[in-house]
Amino acid sequence: MGTVVPVTRPDEPLSRAQRRAQTAERILSAARALFTESGYDRTTIRAVAAEAGVDPALVMQHFGTKDELFRRAITVSSEEAMGGGEEKLVELLLGILGVKLGEVSGTSLALLRSMLTYPEAAEQVRAANTRQLEQISGAIGGDDAELRAALTVSTLLGITIGRHLLGLDQLRTAGTDHIAEVMKPCLEALTGRQPPP
Amino acid sequence: MGTVVPVTRPDEPLSRAQRRAQTAERILSAARALFTESGYDRTTIRAVAAEAGVDPALVMQHFGTKDELFRRAITVSSEEAMGGGEEKLVELLLGILGVKLGEVSGTSLALLRSMLTYPEAAEQVRAANTRQLEQISGAIGGDDAELRAALTVSTLLGITIGRHLLGLDQLRTAGTDHIAEVMKPCLEALTGRQPPP
DNA sequence: GTCTATAAGCAGATAGAC
DNA sequence: GTCTATCTGCTTATAGAC
Numbered sequence: 001m002g003t004v005v006p007v008t009r010p011d012e013p014l015s016r017a018q019r020r021a022q023t024a025e026r027i028l029s030a031a032r033a034l035f036t037e038s039g040y041d042r043t044t045i046r047a048v049a050a051e052a053g054v055d056p057a058l059v060m061q062h063f064g065t066k067d068e069l070f071r072r073a074i075t076v077s078s079e080e081a082m083g084g085g086e087e088k089l090v091e092l093l094l095g096i097l098g099v100k101l102g103e104v105s106g107t108s109l110a111l112l113r114s115m116l117t118y119p120e121a122a123e124q125v126r127a128a129n130t131r132q133l134e135q136i137s138g139a140i141g142g143d144d145a146e147l148r149a150a151l152t153v154s155t156l157l158g159i160t161i162g163r164h165l166l167g168l169d170q171l172r173t174a175g176t177d178h179i180a181e182v183m184k185p186c187l188e189a190l191t192g193r194q195p196p197p
Numbered sequence: 198m199g200t201v202v203p204v205t206r207p208d209e210p211l212s213r214a215q216r217r218a219q220t221a222e223r224i225l226s227a228a229r230a231l232f233t234e235s236g237y238d239r240t241t242i243r244a245v246a247a248e249a250g251v252d253p254a255l256v257m258q259h260f261g262t263k264d265e266l267f268r269r270a271i272t273v274s275s276e277e278a279m280g281g282g283e284e285k286l287v288e289l290l291l292g293i294l295g296v297k298l299g300e301v302s303g304t305s306l307a308l309l310r311s312m313l314t315y316p317e318a319a320e321q322v323r324a325a326n327t328r329q330l331e332q333i334s335g336a337i338g339g340d341d342a343e344l345r346a347a348l349t350v351s352t353l354l355g356i357t358i359g360r361h362l363l364g365l366d367q368l369r370t371a372g373t374d375h376i377a378e379v380m381k382p383c384l385e386a387l388t389g390r391q392p393p394p
Numbered sequence: 395g396t397c398t399a400t401a402a403g404c405a406g407a408t409a410g411a412c
Numbered sequence: 413g414t415c416t417a418t419c420t421g422c423t424t425a426t427a428g429a430c
Contacts, residue, residue, distance in 0.1 A: 016413085020413095038314070039313060039314035041238040041239065041314065042238065042314060044404085044405070044406085045405085045406065045407090046404095046405085046406095054414095055414070055415050055416090056406095056415090057407090057408090057414075057415060057416085058413095058414070058415080060406080060407065060408085061413090061414085064407095065406085065407085066405095066406065066407095112313075113313055113314070114313070114314070115313070115363065116236060116309075116310055116311070116312070116313050116314070116358075116362055116363075117235070117236035117238065117239060117310070117311070117313070117314050122363060125363065126363060126364075126365065129359075129363075129365060133367070144375075144379060146367045147367050147368075147371050147375065147376070147379060148379060149367070150359065150365055150366075150367035150368050150371075151356060151368070151376065151379060151380060151383075153359070153365075154355040154356045154358065154359035154360075154365065154368065155352045155355050155356065155383075156355070157355045157358065157359065158351040158352050158353070158354045158355015158356065158358065159348060159351045159352065159355065161313075161351070161354065161355065161358070162326075162347065162350070162351035162354065163351075165313055166312065166313075166319060166322065166323060166326075167323075168323065168326060168330075168347055168350075168351065169347075170330070170343045170344050170346070170347035171344075171347050171348070171351065174344050174347075178341075178344065179344070179348065182341060182344060182345060182348060182387070183348060183387075185386040185387075186348075186352075186383045186384075186386045186387040187383075188386070189382040189383045189385070189386045190379070190380075190382075190383040213395085217395095241422085241423070241424085242423085242424065242425090243422095243423085243424095251396095252396070252397050252398090253397095253424095254396075254397060254398085254425090254426090255395095255396070255397080257424080257425065257426085258395090258396085261425095262424085262425085263423095263424070263425095
């Protein structure tokens with residue numbers, strides 16, 4: 001169906017299609033780094049091209065528009081998509097906390113950096129949060145479940161922002177385990193059923 | 198010392214200086230609204246002028262640069278500056294929570310909207326957070342005080358973002374009191390002394 | 395004192411040379 | 413197939429007419 005690339009030069013190590021795919025990947029990687037650092041508006045096609053060591057026109061050739069470049073840069077292959085399983089409450093939360101505090105995939109940070117000023121990024125973050133929220137809400141149960149889930153997600157979001165995007169010293173220098181340990185009772189209080197007044 | 202404005206026209210209700218100050222205030226108000234809505238980069242001098250019903254050149258005449266306009270727009274008169282007193286821990290926290298969840302002064306939201314993409318805004322937010330953090334840290338005491346305080350501030354920040362800037366439904370529709378009620382045990386767990394293992 | 399007109403620069407996107 | 417050169421539009425900021 002036209003996907004087969006005939007090898008015209010057996011001594012050439014990589015086909016043109018392969019080289020092209022490699023270049024696209026390098027551009028995406030550069031774009032991810034710059035979007036993470038400066039956000040959507042302040043990241044220029046020219047800067048991405050320079051970072052990737054290619055011509056600006058080549059970036060347009062590959063992705064058409066800056067918008068599409070961003071979309072591709074913040075789209076995960078299919079793996080993470082926020083710890084997908086059916087785990088149980090606290091483990092789920094600490095999992096999210098671990099993921100968000102640990103490496104925090106480059107795609108996530110690139111997305112979060114622009115969420116307050118680039119409407120499409122905001123929409124994606126809302127969607128991701130809604131998915132997390134439904135998982136947590138279902139695990140909590142009760143009247144306040146949705147509110148509690150929303151507060152939990154927002155709390156984790158705030159810590160991620162403080163640590164990775166704002167760079168608050170006390171959060172940058174603390175270890176992941178330490179933070180998780182301190183946050184655990186807090187998250188339990190937030191997700192546990194409230195005692196009767 | 199030249200500050201006295203002689204009244205040349207007794208029948209004129211306002212002096213020129215007064216009218217000028219009024220116009221400046223209207224420009225600042227318009228700027229605050231647009232900075233809050235769209236952030237620093239996407240807010241143009243032209244749009245601010247249009248919103249205030251004045252000429253773009255007049256905005257420059259008053260504030261010189263866009264940078265200075267932003268600085269003036271997010272500078273509070275002197276009052277709030279984050280509930281300044283010497284209150285006691287939980288009350289302090291709920292106070293901050295109340296302030297952040299309630300009206301959240303326009304200046305604060307304008308500042309928060311740009312904190313991830315406009316370096317000067319980020320610096321201001323870090324500074325404000327540090328002040329809060331020191332208050333809370335002092336009230337907590339103990340080894341983890343600073344970390345706990347940082348996590349507390351980040352938590353409140355996350356909720357403010359989710360509610361007012363991202364517009365998460367579950368947080369927008371919930372009442373301030375309800376949120377405070379649900380968050381109280383969580384904040385107590387975060388700021389209370391940890392039980393010995 | 396206020397606004398028209400314009401300068402100067404940079405963005406994303408396009409067309410055509412090689 | 414890749415890059416040079418350019419187009420078009422929009423920004424902040426300035427200079428000068430009224």
